[in-house]
Amino acid sequence: MSKIYKILSLGEWNAARAAGRFTGSAVDVADGYIHFSAADQAQETAARYFTGQADLVLLTVEADLLGAALKWEASRGGALFPHLYRPLEIHEVSAERPLPLGADGAPALGELPA
Incomplete structure (x- = not known):
């Protein structure tokens, strides 16, 4: 199985857990789908x-x-990114972890399984 990744705020995640589903961050709602990244894109x-x-x-x-609600679509530079065209159900999340910021101020993801 291939893994995809979503970065979001702790507040958004807490609200999603309380609701039982994640309907998207502001950019997701504006675009009409939930943005994800593959391991090599995250x-x-x-x-x-x-x-x-x-x-x-x-x-x-x-x-x-x-399922079919996940579509791989061209984005920056033609790379295919995973986009989910429905809410993400909480039970579909296989793992979650906090993201510390690295010395450069960017979140430090470390090695991610593909």
């Missing part, structure tokens, strides 16, 4: 969009379990 996403933001969480999701 660190660049973290640096580009989350530098300097504390209290972040990294979610791990098994892509194969999301």
Whole structure:
């Protein structure tokens, strides 16, 4: 199974857990889908969009379990990114962990399984 990753604030994650589903961050709602990254894309996403933001969480999701609502679509530079066209159910999250900021101010993801 392939893993995909979502970076979000601890506040967003706590609200999602309380609701039983994650309907997306502001950018997700505006775009009409939940943005994810593959393992080889997540660190660049973290640096580009989350530098300097504390209290972040990294979610791990098994892509194969999301069905037809998960689409791999071209984004920056033509790379295919996973986009989920429905809410993410909390039980679909296989792992979660806090994301500390590295010395450069970007979230430090470390090695991520693909």
